[in-house]
Amino acid sequence: MIRYLLKQLAYMAATLLAVSFLVFALNEFAPGDVARKILGAYATQEQVDALTAELGLDRPLLVRYVEYLGRVFRGDLGESLIYKAPVADVLWDRLGNTLYLAAIAFAVVVPLSIMLGTLAGMREGSIMDRGISLFGVFVASVPEFAMGVFLASVFAVWLGWLPGTSQLTSGAGWSIASQLVLPVAVMVLYDMGYLVAMIRASMVEVMRQPYVRTAVLKGMSMPRVIFRHALRNAMIAPFTVILLQINYLVAGVVVVETVFAYPGFGRMMLEAALAKDIALIEAGALVAVFIAMLTQFVGDIGYAALDPRIRI
Amino acid sequence: MSGTDQHPGVSELQRQLSRKQIGRREFVRMAALLGVSAPAAYAMASAITGTPFASTSFAQQTPKPRGGTLRIGMRCQDLSNPHAYSWIEASNSGRAVLDYLTITGPDNVTRPALVERWEASPDLKTWTLHLRRDVKWRNGRQFTADDVVWNLKRVLDPSVGSSMLGLMKGFLLEEFETGEVDAKGQRKKSTRLWDANAIERVDAYTVRLNGRTPQLAVPENLYHYPMLILDPEEGGKFGVGSNGTGPFELVENEVGRRQAFRARRDYWGDGPYLDQLEFIDLGDDSAAAIAALASRQVDMLYSADINTLSALEKLPGLVMHKVDTSFTAVARMKPVKPFDDRRVRQAFRYATDNEAVLKIAHRGLGLPGDHHHVAPIHPEYAKIDPIRRDVAKAKALLAEAGYPDGIDVEIACKPQPGWEPAAVQAMVEQWKEAGIRCRINMMPATQYWEVWTKVPFGFTTWSHRPLGVMNLALAYRTGAPWNESSYSNPEFDRLLAEAEGLLDVEKRREVMAKIEGIMLDDGPIVVPVWRALFTFADKKVLGFQMHPSAYIHPNTLAVSPA
Numbered sequence: 001m002i003r004y005l006l007k008q009l010a011y012m013a014a015t016l017l018a019v020s021f022l023v024f025a026l027n028e029f030a031p032g033d034v035a036r037k038i039l040g041a042y043a044t045q046e047q048v049d050a051l052t053a054e055l056g057l058d059r060p061l062l063v064r065y066v067e068y069l070g071r072v073f074r075g076d077l078g079e080s081l082i083y084k085a086p087v088a089d090v091l092w093d094r095l096g097n098t099l100y101l102a103a104i105a106f107a108v109v110v111p112l113s114i115m116l117g118t119l120a121g122m123r124e125g126s127i128m129d130r131g132i133s134l135f136g137v138f139v140a141s142v143p144e145f146a147m148g149v150f151l152a153s154v155f156a157v158w159l160g161w162l163p164g165t166s167q168l169t170s171g172a173g174w175s176i177a178s179q180l181v182l183p184v185a186v187m188v189l190y191d192m193g194y195l196v197a198m199i200r201a202s203m204v205e206v207m208r209q210p211y212v213r214t215a216v217l218k219g220m221s222m223p224r225v226i227f228r229h230a231l232r233n234a235m236i237a238p239f240t241v242i243l244l245q246i247n248y249l250v251a252g253v254v255v256v257e258t259v260f261a262y263p264g265f266g267r268m269m270l271e272a273a274l275a276k277d278i279a280l281i282e283a284g285a286l287v288a289v290f291i292a293m294l295t296q297f298v299g300d301i302g303y304a305a306l307d308p309r310i311r312i
Numbered sequence: 313m314s315g316t317d318q319h320p321g322v323s324e325l326q327r328q329l330s331r332k333q334i335g336r337r338e339f340v341r342m343a344a345l346l347g348v349s350a351p352a353a354y355a356m357a358s359a360i361t362g363t364p365f366a367s368t369s370f371a372q373q374t375p376k377p378r379g380g381t382l383r384i385g386m387r388c389q390d391l392s393n394p395h396a397y398s399w400i401e402a403s404n405s406g407r408a409v410l411d412y413l414t415i416t417g418p419d420n421v422t423r424p425a426l427v428e429r430w431e432a433s434p435d436l437k438t439w440t441l442h443l444r445r446d447v448k449w450r451n452g453r454q455f456t457a458d459d460v461v462w463n464l465k466r467v468l469d470p471s472v473g474s475s476m477l478g479l480m481k482g483f484l485l486e487e488f489e490t491g492e493v494d495a496k497g498q499r500k501k502s503t504r505l506w507d508a509n510a511i512e513r514v515d516a517y518t519v520r521l522n523g524r525t526p527q528l529a530v531p532e533n534l535y536h537y538p539m540l541i542l543d544p545e546e547g548g549k550f551g552v553g554s555n556g557t558g559p560f561e562l563v564e565n566e567v568g569r570r571q572a573f574r575a576r577r578d579y580w581g582d583g584p585y586l587d588q589l590e591f592i593d594l595g596d597d598s599a600a601a602i603a604a605l606a607s608r609q610v611d612m613l614y615s616a617d618i619n620t621l622s623a624l625e626k627l628p629g630l631v632m633h634k635v636d637t638s639f640t641a642v643a644r645m646k647p648v649k650p651f652d653d654r655r656v657r658q659a660f661r662y663a664t665d666n667e668a669v670l671k672i673a674h675r676g677l678g679l680p681g682d683h684h685h686v687a688p689i690h691p692e693y694a695k696i697d698p699i700r701r702d703v704a705k706a707k708a709l710l711a712e713a714g715y716p717d718g719i720d721v722e723i724a725c726k727p728q729p730g731w732e733p734a735a736v737q738a739m740v741e742q743w744k745e746a747g748i749r750c751r752i753n754m755m756p757a758t759q760y761w762e763v764w765t766k767v768p769f770g771f772t773t774w775s776h777r778p779l780g781v782m783n784l785a786l787a788y789r790t791g792a793p794w795n796e797s798s799y800s801n802p803e804f805d806r807l808l809a810e811a812e813g814l815l816d817v818e819k820r821r822e823v824m825a826k827i828e829g830i831m832l833d834d835g836p837i838v839v840p841v842w843r844a845l846f847t848f849a850d851k852k853v854l855g856f857q858m859h860p861s862a863y864i865h866p867n868t869l870a871v872s873p874a
Contacts, residue, residue, distance in 0.1 A: 083567045084390045149599050157606040157627065164603025167592060169570060172383060172609040261593070261600040263569050271568065271595075274756035 008300070012293050016286065020072075023285045024065050027278050068282075078279030082271060087283045090268065095250075095287060097168060098257070098264035102249035104180060105187040110242055112188065113195035117238070118231060120196065121203025122222075132196060140193025148186045148259035155182060165261040183260045187253060191245055198238045206234040236307050243299040251288040319432055321815045322348055329357065334817050338691045341421045341778075342817070344531070376854050376870035381588040384864065385601050386614035388571045388593040391562075394540045394550050395467045395474040398761075400775060400862050401591075401614060403537035408573045408589055408866040409556035410540040411581075413441065413460065414531045415865075418635065418857040420689075420778050422531045425581070426455065426541060426557065436526035436813055443517045447580045449543055449555050457513045462544040464511050464519070470502050472548070474538045477503065478792035479785055482809050483527040484510045487791070501791075526813025528820075529779050536782075537863070559584035559867040569593050573866070585855065585870035596728055596757065605630070605848065611871065612849030615862050618674050619730035624848045633858035634846040636678070637776035638687030638783070641732050643723060643739065643838040644797040646768045650721065654834045655713040661699045661838055662706035663746035664739055669840040673735035677846070681839035684831030685787065686824060688842070689860075690780035691817055694825035699832055706746035718747025725752060725771040726760040735840055736771050765796040772796055776845070776860040780824060781812050788835070797836035804830050 071078070077087035120132035139147075156164035162181050163174035170176055206212060207230060215225045254266035261267075265284070272280035304310045322343055329339040336357040343353040389402040394410065397403050415425040424430065426447060431440045447455035467476035468485060477485070486506040489499045505511065512520040521530065533539075542548060543555035552565050557580070560573035571591040575584040592610050594600045598620045604610045606627050616624055624630065643660065645651035666680035679688060686693050710718060725736045733754060740750045755763075764772050777783050786792060789808060790800040807827045814820035831837070849856055854870040 082390075084392060085567070145599075152599070152603040152606075156603050160607065162607070163609050164605075164607040165594060165600050165609055167570070167594075167604075167609065169592075172607075174607065174609060258595055258597045259599055261595050261597070261604065267595065274759060 008297055012290075012297065015293060016290060019289045020069070020282070020286055021065060023282050024068060025061065027281070077283045080272070080280045081277040082280070083277075087279050090280065091265075091283050091287065094263060094265045094268040097262065098250055098253065098266065101180065101183060101187070101253070101262065101264060102246065105184045105191070105249050106246065108184060109188045109191050109195065109245065113192050113199055113242075114235070116192070117196045117199025118203055118226065118234070121200040121207065121234070122226065122230075124204045124207070129200070133200065136193040136196040136200075138193070139189040140197070142190070144186055144190050144255040145259055147189060148182070148256060151182050151185055152259070167261055168263060183253075183256050183262055186256050186259075187249060191248060195238065195242065195245065198241050199234065202237045203230065203234040206230045209233075232306065236303070239302055239306055240299045243295045243302065246295045247292050250291050319348075319434070321432070321434070324816065326356065328817070334691070338817065341691065342815070344421050344423055376583075376585045377872055378585050378870070379587050380585075380871040380873065381590065382586050382612075382853065382869055382871050383590045383592055383610045384612050384614055385594045385604055385610035386591045387596075388565075388567055388569055388591055390567050391550050391565060391571070393472075393548065394542060395463075395472050395476070395538050395548060397538045397540075398475065400537060403540070404614065404862075404864040404866075405562075405571050405573075405591055406540045406550065407558065407864065408560040409550075409554060409558045409562050410542060411447075411557045412539055413534040413541065416532060416535045416778050416861075416863075418859045420860065422535060422778065424531075425535075426460075427531075427534070430531060432530070436528055436815065437523040439521040439523070439527075439530045440514070441519045441521070443519065444580065445517055447557050448578065449557055450561060450576055451543075451555050453543075453555075455557055456516050457519045458516075459541060459544055460519045461511055461513050463539075463541050464521075465505070466542075466548060467539060468503075468505065468511075473793070475786065475794055476533070476536055476539055478789065478794055479533045479536055479782065481789070481792065482525050482785070482812065483523040483530070484521065486524065525809055528812055528815060529782060532778050532782065536777075537861070560589055579867065581867060583855075583867035583869075585868075586866075589866050589869070598730070602627070605850075608850065612853050612856065613847050614864065615845060616847045617728070617730045618677065621675065621677075621846075627848070629851055630848045631851055631853075632846055632848055633856060634677075634844055635858040635860050636689055637843060637845050637860035638689055638780075639774070639776045639843040639845055639860070639862075640681060640685075640687075640839055640841055641735065641771050641773045642685060642787075643736075643769070643771050643840075645836045646798050647800075647836070648768045650713070650715060650719045651768065651836070653713040655709040656715070656719065657836060658699075658833070659706040659709040659713070659746060660743065660748065661832065662702045662709065663743045663748055664838050664840060665701040665742050666840050668742070669735050669738045672738045673731045674841055674843055677844040679842040681841045682828070683837060683839050684828040684835060685774070685783050685837060685839055686780035686828055690778075692780050692811070692820045692824045694821045694828055696825050696828050696832070701742070703746045706748075710747055715747075718749060720749045720751075721769055722751040722753050723769045723771055724760060724763065724767040725754055726757040727754055728757050729773070731841075731843070732771060732773065739838065739840060765794070770796070775862075778860075781808065784808055784827065785812070788831075799836045801830065801834060804834075 075088070077091065080087050080090050083090045116132050120129040123129060152164045155162040163179050166179035166183050168176060168179065212225060212230055215229050250265065252266070253264065254270050256262065257264040257267040258270065269284045272284060325334070325339055325342050328334045329336065339357050340353040343356065386404065387401045389399050391402055391405055394406045397406065411426050413425055413427045414422050416422040426444055427441045428444045429442050443457060443460065449455060466472055467474040468480055470477065481503060484505060485503040487501050487503055490502050492500045506524040507522060510522050512522055514520050541557065542550065546554060552562050554562060559579040560575055562571065563574045564570060564572035570593060573589040575587050594604050598617050601613055602620055602623050605613060645657055650656045661683045670676055670678060670680050683699055723736060725732055727733055736752055740752060743750055764770060774783060774787065785808060786794045788795060788799045788804065790805050804827060807823055811820050811823040811827060814823060845858055845860060845862055847858060852872045854872055855868040
C-alpha cells in the first residue's frame with residue numbers, strides 16, 4: 001500500500017513536470033512565437049525581434065524552461081498581463097471561488113444522483129425508472145448556457161426570486177447563498193443526467209445478480225436488500241465516474257461562470273486564453289492537471305476500499 | 313456681456329447666428345469654446361433669435377436627493393496609468409476621482425471645469441487658461457497652475473504613450489531626429505514641445521498655451537478622456553486611495569471584478585449626491601448583463617449592445633437613454649498590397665451599401681455612414697456627394713488597379729460590440745458581388761486591441777468626438793499614435809491643420825469639403841454606420857444622461873430613495 005502510494009506520487013510529480021513542459025512548449029511552438037503572439041500576426045519583424053530580445057525569448061527553450069521551473073519552485077508564478085497582479089494572487093482567489101461552487105454542487109449532485117439512480121435501477125422498466133431516465137436524458141442534453149439562460153429568465157427575470165448573476169458581493173441586497181442557487185442548479189442538472197444513467201445501469205446489473213435474488217427469496221425486505229447488498233456493489237463502477245465529476249466541476253465550468261459572471265477559475269482561464277496571458281495560462285493549466293490527477297488518485301484508492309477483490 | 317474681454321470671434325459668431333448661418337446650438341458651442349460661459353451664450357442666443365432656449369442639459373430641475381449607492385455594470389479595467397488610457401470604461405472610473413480642465417456635456421457643448429474661463433488670441437495660437445481658485449486636492453493641498461503644467465507636459469511626453477499627443481501635435485509639438493538609428497539604419501524621429509515656453513505658467517492660477525499653429529478645439533481637446541488631472545506627487549500612477557480633485561475616492565479596485573468609490577463631501581463642483589458608487593464587471597456575456605439588471609444587482613449598464621435591445625425593452629422599471637453620435641467602426645486598410653492602390657480602397661467604398669448595413673447591423677438606430685469619418689452631427693460637416701453603392705464601378709476600379717479577377721483579403725474584427733461582426737458580415741456579402749473575396753478573422757476583443765494598429769485590414773471601433781477635425785487628427789494625421797491605417801497624405805495634413813485654425817464654421821466647412829473629398833478619393837476607410845448610443849437604467853437613477861462618448865459623470869448621479 002505504502003509502496004503503491006509512493007509510486008503514484010512519483011508518477012504524479014513526473015506527469016506534472018511533463019505537463020508543465022508541454023504547456024510551456026506549446027505556447028512556444030503554436031504557430032508564431034511568443035512575441036509574435038503578444039504583438040499579433042501582422043506586427044513587423046523588427047517589432048517582434050525587439051520584443052523577443054526584451055523578453056529574453058531569443059535564448060534556448062530549455063534554458064528558459066529551467067529558469068521558469070526555478071521561479072515556480074520559489075513560489076513565483078509571474079505577473080498576470082490582464083489583471084496586473086501576481087499570478088498567484090489571482091489564481092488562488094479564483095480557484096477558491098470555484099472550489100466553493102464545486103463543493104456545493106458536488107454535495108448536491110452526488111446524493112441526488114445516487115438516490116435517483118437507485119430508484120430507477122431498482123425496478124428496471126417501471127414507470128419510476130422511465131420517468132427518471134427521461135428526466136436524466138433531458139437535463140443532460142440541454143447545454144449549460146441554454147440551461148443557464150433559461151433558469152435565469154424564469155427565476156431572475158420573470159419570478160424575481162433569485163439574482164441573475166453571482167458576483168459574490170452581497171452589495172445589491174442578494175445574499176451570497178441566493179447568488180449560488182442558479183449556478184449550482186445548472187451544474188447539478190447538467191451533471192446529474194450522466195451520473196443517474198451510470199448509477200441506474202449499474203444498479204440494474206446488480207439487481208440481476210443471484211445473490212440479490214437469493215436475498216429477496218429468503219424474505220428480506222426490499223430496503224434491506226438495497227442497502228445491505230445491492231447499493232455497495234452497484235456503486236463500484238460509478239465511483240470513479242463520480243470522482244471524475246470533480247474535474248468537470250472545477251475545471252470545466254467555464255460556461256456557467258461566464259453566464260452568471262461568477263469570478264471563478266474557468267472564467268479566469270477563458271479570459272487569460274483570450275488575452276494571451278501566458279503566465280496565467282501556464283499556472284492555471286498546471287492546477288487543472290493537478291486536480292485531474294488527484295481525483296484519479298483518490299479514485300484508485302477508493303476503488304480498492306469498495307471492492308475487496310482489488311488489492312493495491 | 314461686457315465687451316472688453318470678449319474674443320473678437322464671438323461677435324463674428326453673433327453675426328453668423330443672426331444671419332442663420334449657424335444654428336443656436338452651434339452658436340452656444342462655439343461661443344463656449346471662445347470662453348463665453350454657457351448660460352451667457354444661451355442668453356445671447358435667445359436674444360439674437362428671439363426664442364427662448366429649451367432647458368439646458370446640465371441644469372437640474374428638481375433638487376436631487378443625497379445618499380445611497382449606485383451600481384453600474386461596466387468592465388473594470390486596469391486603472392494604473394490614466395494618461396495612457398485607451399478605454400472609455402477606464403476613464404469613467406478615473407472620472408470619479410479625477411477632474412478635467414474642461415467638460416463637454418451630453419449636449420456636445422464644452423464648458424469650463426477646473427479651468428474657470430479661457431481666452432483665445434485672435435489668431436487662435438495663444439490660449440490663456442484661468443484656473444479656479446477654490447479647488448483643493450482631497451489631501452487638502454491647493455490646486456494650482458503647477459499641477460496643470462505638469463500634467464500637460466506629461467501627456468505630451470512620447471514615452472508616456474498618451475493619445476493626447478496626436479491631438480496636440482500640430483499645436484504644441486514639433487518633430488525632431490533623436491540622433492539614434494533604428495535596426496534598418498533609418499534615423500529615429502520623436503516629438504518635443506516646439507518651444508520651451510509652449511506651456512507657460514503665468515502665475516499660480518493662470519496657464520498659457522503658446523501654440524505653433526492656430527488651434528480651435530483646445531477646450532474640447534482638454535476633455536479628451538486621458539487628459540485627467542493627476543496629482544504630480546504621485547508621478548502619474550493611479551490606484552486605491554490616489555489623490556484627486558474629483559468627487560469620489562477609489563476605495564476598492566479589483567480588475568475584472570469590481571471598483572468601488574466613496575464620496576467626498578468637500579467637492580468644489582456639483583455633487584456628489586451618492587454616498588457610494590460601484591462599477592461591477594459582468595464580463596463580455598450580454599446574458600449576464602441583462603440578468604444582473606433584471607435582478608437589480610446593477611442599477612444601470614454603462615452602455616447596451618444592440619443585440620440586447622429587445623430583451624432590455626421587455627424588462628419592467630427601466631428607462632432607455634439614447635443619443636445620436638458619431639460613434640462608428642471603420643474598415644481601415646494599411647498601405648500594403650492590395651490596399652496600397654487607392655483604386656482598390658475606392659472599390660471597397662463603391663461596393664458597400666451603408667443603408668443596408670445600418671438596417672441589418674444596428675436595427676436602423678443611427679445614420680448611414682460617410683466614408684470620410686466626418687458625421688452629420690459635427691458642426692463642420694460638409695454635405696458633399698456621398699459614394700453610393702456601384703458594383704460595376706467597384707469592379708472597374710479593381711480591374712484598373714490590376715485585379716481583373718478580384719482580390720482575396722482578410723478582415724480582422726471582434727465579436728463585441730455585437731453590431732460590429734454583423735456589419736462586417738453584411739459588408740463582406742456586399743463586397744462579394746464586386747469580386748472582393750474577404751475572409752473574416754474574428755478574434756476576441758482583447759486580442760484585437762493588441763493588434764489593431766498592426767493588421768493590414770481591420771474593423772476598428774471609433775468613439776464619438778464633438779468635432780470632426782478631432783477624429784481626423786487622431787486617426788489619419790501622419791505619424792499620430794492612433795493612425796491605425798498608417799495613412800500619410802501631406803495635402804490632407806495641410807488642410808487638416810488649416811481647418812483646425814478656422815473659427816468661422818462656413819470657412820471651416822469649405823476646407824472640410826476638400827478634406828472629405830480627399831478621404832473619399834484616397835482615404836483608407838469604409839465607414840458604414842453612425843451609431844446611436846443607448847443604455848438602460850432603473851427608474852430610480854437620477855441625473856444620468858447618455859453622453860455621445862459614453863462618458864459617465866459620477867458627480868451628477870443620484871438615486872431616488874425607494
